Amino acid sequence: MTAEQIGFAFIILGFFIVIGKWIRVYTPLFQQLFLPSSIIAGLIALLVGPEVLGRLVSLFTSEDNMFAQGLINANSLEVWEALPGLFINIVFATLFLGKSLPSLRKVWEIGGPQVAMGQMVSWGQYVIGLLLVILVLTPFFGVNPLAGALIEISFVGGHGTAAGLGNTFAELGFEEGQDLAVGLATIGILTGVIVGIILVNWGARTGRAKHVGGQQKFSSAGRNGIVELDNRDSGADMTTRPESIEPLSLHLAYVGIAILIGFVLLEGLILLEAVTWGAWTDVYLMIYVPLFPLAMAGGIITQAFSDKYDKFRVIDRKLINRIGGFSLDILIVSALATISLAVIGENFVAFISLAVAGIVWNVLAFLFLAPKMIPSYWFERGIGDFGQATGITATGLLLMKVADPDSKTPALEGFGYKQILFEPLVGGGLFTAASLPLIFQFGPVAVLILSIVVTVFWLLFGLFYFGKK
Structure with a gap:
């Protein structure tokens, strides 16, 4: 694989991102679903690649046809297959960088x-999945x-975790x-967006969600993901002067340090x-x-050192x-x-069973356990x-933005604090990363x-400690 082929693969990737955006x-439907442009772009690339377009062309022509592998060349696909395992480390390294860590109390x-x-819900997903x-x-x-x-890897972890564990699966x-x-x-x-919006509407009709609507509304530009001209800014603070060092370069370096610390931690544990x-x-x-969960730990360590020794606070969260x-x-x-659609097709029963079981567990936990475990503003x-x-x-x-647009409840603040004791x-x-080798061993x-x-x-703790308040 040459540098030119890798660079071209990124160019093609950017092309699909623009199309997806x-x-x-x-597309009003995608706006109503608040579907990220990256997912649209990925699905389009899947459709015009070898898994869909390539297979359709192969049904009616020979394998020598120029479109037998779709519109994406094999070299680009080979580069793309390696990207999730690399970029997941950056995603997790940035989770806590630039955040001043509050007291645990x-x-x-x-x-x-x-x-x-x-x-409780996340560990319950392991229970449901393993029982199934x-x-x-x-x-x-x-x-x-x-x-x-x-279920837990995909639903709570999302695309990043699911793709980042590719090497572990292999x-x-x-x-x-x-x-x-x-x-x-x-x-x-x-499902999260569709069922979630249905639940919010149900909560508003039954009086369980008292703050739906509010004064903030999603404008048409807000729904389609465009920031209005009058509200645009740089989106980040210039913590260093560009003639000294470009702020983006410095922040990328800090991310690299966090990943390096994670690598050292992982090698030490091995x-x-x-x-x-x-x-x-x-x-x-x-x-x-x-590497990625240790890269997250590296980000926390890097930020802790920055909080203690960097009086200039050069790491900008934005x-x-x-x-x-x-x-x-x-x-x-x-x-x-x-994605290999053939693999999903061969494991369709498992795929559908896990999806349905995970969704049912999440809905039931929200409807019947959340009111008893969360003492105030349980819906939001x-x-x-x-x-x-x-x-x-x-x-x-x-x-939460739909259920409490004016932030009249502590839901958003509590959700942010929750991540400090949840995501690690x-x-x-x-x-999440260790679950596969634990099952294997x-x-x-x-x-x-x-x-x-x-x-x-966690269920009993929530019911009898928080639920009694």
Whole structure:
């Protein structure tokens, strides 16, 4: 693979992103679904690639036809297949960079109920998925037991986590897992928005959601994702003068440092495992753990040092957000464009079963458990947790914006604090990354028992600690 081929692959990727954006601008349905342009772009690339257009052309022509592989050349697809595993490290390294970390007491007081709710739902997804695998999918359909982790990986983790675990899936002999996970992540986002909006309307009609509407409205420009001319700004603060160093260059360097720290942490854990419990038990886990959860830890360490020693506060959160957002767009487009539809078709029963089971669990948890675990403003807070549990953090934020547009409740603040005690473990955190090697090494039953214990703990804690307040 030459540098020119890699560069051309990025040019083609950018072309699809532009197409996806303008299709969203002029498609009311996509605006109503608040569907990200990156997902539209990835699905278009999938349609015109070898999996759809290429297969259709091959049905009627010979394999030598110039369109037998679709409109995307093989070299570009090869580059795209490698991008999710690289860019996921950037996404996770940026999660806490530029954020001044509040005290754990404040986090717990405001975000505690949502921490309990989010943890319970996420661990419950492992319970549902593993039960489905153990009782139905593996004995009757021969599905790999690792599929039991796919609901949490895909729904809470999203496209980034699903695609970023591609190497882990491959190393553990479950290569089709990445395609299933990315497909489930797409289902999760669509379901999260559609079902979430239905729940918000139900809450407004029944009086459970008291702040729907508010004074802030989504303008037509807001719905299509265009910022009005009068409201445009640079989107980031210039913390350094460009003649000294370009701010973007400096922030990319900080992201690189966070990833480097994560790499050192991971290599240290691999070495520690090799000379301790791995050598004693011949059970190895860390060699299968991907880099991105440790890159997140590297971001926290980098930010902690910055808070303590950088009196100039040169790390700007808004610019870090742009870097993370860019990386996530690249990741989503490349991951969707390289899905194998044949793999999903071959595992269709498992795919549909996991999707339906995950959605039903999330809806039931929101309707019946959130009112009992969240002592105040349960609807506004719980709808954010539902959105994140079904279709990543952005979906949760969107649903809270619809349910409480004027931020009259502590839902948004609590949701933000929740991530500090939530994301390091699940939703793409350490356990999400370790769940696959844990199932591989100890079997699905052992991980199921662990998941049940943790789910019940958070359920009881939420009911009897926060629920009684």
